[in-house]
Amino acid sequence: MKLKIALFLSGSGSNARNICSYFKNHKQIEVAIILSNKENSGAKHVSAEFDIPYFIFTRAEFYDTSIVAEELKKNKIDTLVLAGFLWLIPAYLLAQFPNQIINIHPALLPKYGGKGMHGKYVHEAVFSNNEKESGITIHLCNKEYDKGEILYQAKVSLTKEDNPESIAAKVLQLEHQHFPLVIEKYLLDK
DSSP states (O other), X not given: OOEEEEEEESSOOHHHHHHHHHHTTOSSEEEEEEEESOTXXXXXXHHHHHTOOEEEOOHHHHHHSSHHHHHHHHTTOOEEEESSOOSOOOHHXXXXXXXXXXXXXXXXXXXXXXXXXXXXXXXXXXXXXXXXXXXXEEEEXXXXXXXXXXXXXXXXXXXXXXXXXXXXXXXXXXXXXXXXXXXXXXXXXX
């Protein structure tokens, strides 16, 4: 029986697409559903490309009802993977999936983490502070933004020629290179 992942995303879905591609013919792990809090996210496109069901939900549904939990249970989900999902995970999901919610952050935590620190805001802060390196942090989720146990970090060097856009491109390359591998290792080593 395969381990089933639910992918959560808020943006275009490049990490979700990469994860779906990686696990497409995997013998032990499958992406069973894609969920998003935005109607215009990449969820529908990635869903269509890989023939995986998707589910769109509102803020009220996520925080004030059990509709998301029911959808996950219906799909027999083992692990949640946040691939560019920007909302704080509610207590009921943390309880339902203890140590089974994996997030990726586009910086080397604990630097540049917390509420509001995502995407371009992270890369602008890294640039403004003249950092010599940036990278990714893959971590478990808890009740605070970006404070869960770190599973993996990868670094990339920055130069004086870098700007927020080039930093973002370097970091995205790390995300695509490492995220599926870390998910796989975490799930199969349990």
